[in-house]
Amino acid sequence: MLFLSRQTVRRHLSLYAGSFVALAVGVFLLGLAATATAATIAYRGPAADSIVVKLPNADPPTTARVLLSGEDASGLQVVLSMVGVISGFITIFVIASTFAFAVASRRREVGLLRLIGATPRQVKRMVLGEALFVAIVASVAGAVLAQLTTPLVLAKASYTELAPVKLEPASPWVPLAIAVGAGLVVAMLGARSAARRAGRVGAVDALREASLEPPQIGPVRITFGVLVLAGAIVLLALIRPGTGEAVMPLAMFTPMLLVVALTLLAPIVVPLIGRLWALPLVTWTRVSGRLARSNVIAAPRRSASLAAPMLGISAIAGSMVLTLSFAADASVATIRDTLRVPIVVTAPENSPQLSERILGTPGVAVADGAIPVGLIRTDRDTADLEEAEGIDPAVATQTRAITALKGDLGKLTGKTVAISKEAAGFGNYRVGDKISVTFTDRSSDQLEVVAVLKDAAEINPSFFVPAELARQHAPGAGPTRWFIQPAEGVDPTALTRALDERLAGTGADAVPAAEWQQAEGEGLRKGNQLGLILLLGPAALYSAIAIANTLLMGSLQRRHEFVTSRLLGATPAQIRRMVLWESSLVSAVALSLGTVITITVGLLIRHAMSVGLTDVPVTVPWGTLLSIGAVCVVLAIGAALLPTAVILRDSQPSAALQP
Known part of the structure; x- marks a missing residue:
């Protein structure tokens, strides 16, 4: 064999x-x-x-570099x-x-x-x-x-x-x-x-x-399709406020399960939606549209195979594009809601001591300059380098919205730490727990959790330690950003100019908070674009090849059908129009299902990310989304018409009588 x-x-x-x-x-x-x-x-x-560092809680105890x-x-x-x-x-x-x-x-x-x-x-x-x-x-x-x-x-x-x-x-x-x-x-x-x-x-x-083709699909395929669809619905239910970083994996895997479910059920779903899309098509085109509708409905397995690649890439790519856009919107809103000051000073790493210059500027009431310090969590069987900040709680709470969900941030003194809700969830930490850490100066210690804070990753890190502790373990480190609160009655614009003059030659820059927020948002979107290219670029290229490949295979196998239609009196132009409407109809069905998946996942993601925020902007990347659909349609029509033209050029009606 x-x-x-x-x-x-x-x-x-x-x-x-x-x-x-x-x-x-x-x-x-x-x-x-x-x-x-x-x-x-x-x-x-x-x-x-x-x-x-040592990992004493690992089984067996070991070390990590x-x-x-x-x-x-x-x-x-x-x-x-x-x-x-x-x-x-x-x-x-x-x-x-x-x-x-x-x-x-x-x-x-x-x-x-x-x-x-x-x-x-x-x-x-x-x-x-x-x-x-x-x-x-x-x-x-x-x-x-x-x-x-x-x-x-x-x-x-x-x-x-x-x-x-x-x-x-x-x-x-x-x-x-x-x-x-x-x-x-x-x-x-x-x-x-x-x-x-x-x-x-x-x-x-x-x-x-x-x-x-067989008139119906088997019960096994239907059963698996329904089970996968049920699993996808469960994942959709998990996309809710408080999901944290798990939102992104859910945004990726949920469309995949939905695509699998719809593909398994496609011989049932595609003809049903195809009938709806065919209503205006039949009214407009009459004969060629009716033939296209009949081909899509009479060959559900073939139609499902042709629609599958377009459904997959449109649903997955569309969901990721919309998710990352809504994530950037939520991040911008988080920055705006968390920051309470009108001026931000940014400084390069290892810059000269700026504290005296900033605090010595007339009109400055509060200057929140957190000290960055690195620490390695070693209380589990892994060693993770975390970014932390050393703060004075009395100062930081005047410039930022730092909300303690549990515990008391005022107790952040000595060997203590305040952690974000997300970090607490991942590490299963509670107020009063001890976290084993190793600082970058190679000294080890245990820090008591005194507060669990509301997440605000764009402004607040996952770990806060007392400023004195940060200076002890990172004596040469200086703040890279300062949040400035003007004194009562002081014009923020004038104070910004005064700070710029005062900080001249240090590499630091004072800007209005709104301008800094806009720059942060643009940086997030730029990073998202890079991630989209890396994540979806190869898959989009492969899907494009698959769409063209599948349609070419389908068209090349229809030679006998085309020449038989010629024998019955159909002209080459009529057959080409039939193929055009048929490929357009299949594309419309696939993109419709992909659009439903994209909108469903996108709306759930947006709700999960924006709960608790005010005036979250809505940025829909219409250009990218429409480009995905347009490329799918162009590939589908081109890959269907090209082999059809070749077959019709080399075939005569008499070829229908050949075996």
Whole structure:
């Protein structure tokens, strides 16, 4: 059967070329993420800029090496992990659809094999052998391409915001083996269900319904679709206020589950929505629109396979774009609601002592200059470098809205710490608990939690310590920003100019708080754009290839249908219009479902992030969202019309009589 599988692949090169391209690109993306992640894991940093801390609560007790500068590749590592997850999901999604489409397109051939005596088991083995043959070649090709591209990617990623270090390629064997193995597993899983359906085809039924699809999907597929949809609804229910950093993973995984559920149920859902979209189309176009509607409804599996890539990328990309935009809106509102002063002074690191100059400026009533200090939490089985600030609670509470949800911030003296609600949730800390820490001066201590504070990450860090404790462990550190409260009756604009004159030559800059807030918001959006490019760029490219690939495969298998239509009197122009409306109809269905997912997830994310904030702005990146939809439609129409034009140019009505 393996020999027959190999011969079948060679005979259907145009059909399996799409599967090869889809799997090769998927393995390439997975391999690239894996090799780049291996490089970030292998990076150790300079020994002089690190500290080895003890982890007494680990089992067994051990030590951990932590970079003190914080300049490591952890940010890139997180992004690459998310890229791997998204790319892996898209790969599984596309490959399963592609192999199922390839096998379904050969239903007549499978029926003829059954007619001449092939057993269901032999048919299954043949289909799985075809998948294995394509998977081996495609996975190796994708892995080789990933290895060749890795040095270039690492060179571009080095010395960036996500990886401010020099990254070198690590040993590629393990990550590439994982990528190749994933490609093989995905291909076999994608072909398994199709092979099982092919094995159930009866000889007589295959001859009678060779060119028709089954009228309904099986109960197993419906059951799994409903179960996955229920799981997605549970994730939607979890997107609520207080979710914290878990909001971002939920914004990524919830659309994935919804896409899987709708794909499983697509043979039911696509025709229903297709009928609605076809109402104005039929009224406007009449014959060509009716034919397009009939094709979409009569071939639900094919329509679902064509809609799947567009549904996947529109839902996932749209949800991420909207989530990051709403996150930036919430951050801007948090800054505005937390900051109580009209003036902000920013200063470079290791700047001259500014305290006397600022406090000595006439008109300054309060100057809140927090002392940055690094500390390593070692009270669990991991060592995490945290950014903390040393403050005077009496001063800081006049310039910032620092709200104690539990405990008393006024007790922040001596060896104590106040932590954010999010940090308390992750570490399971309560007021009165002791946190084991190691400061960057290599001294260790235990700090008592005296307060749990409301989250305000853009203004307040996760950890506050007394100013005296910060000076003790970071004697050379100085504030990098000051929040200035003018005295009563003093004009903030005039005081800003006076501070600028007073701080001339120090590198510090005094700006109105509104201007500083705007700059912070723009910085957040710029960082979000970089994250979107890294997260969705590879997946969007792969999805574009998958959309074009699937539609090309579908169109190339319709040669007999097109020439038969010619025999019945249809002109090439009419057939092209039919294909145009059919691809447009499938695109409309897919983008409609993707839009519903995007809006649902986006609104829940916005509600979860904006509760407790006032006048949260609404920034919808219409340009990006519309571009996603426009690219999907253009690719769908172009990939459908191009092969149709080629088939019609080389075919005459008499070709319909050929086998």
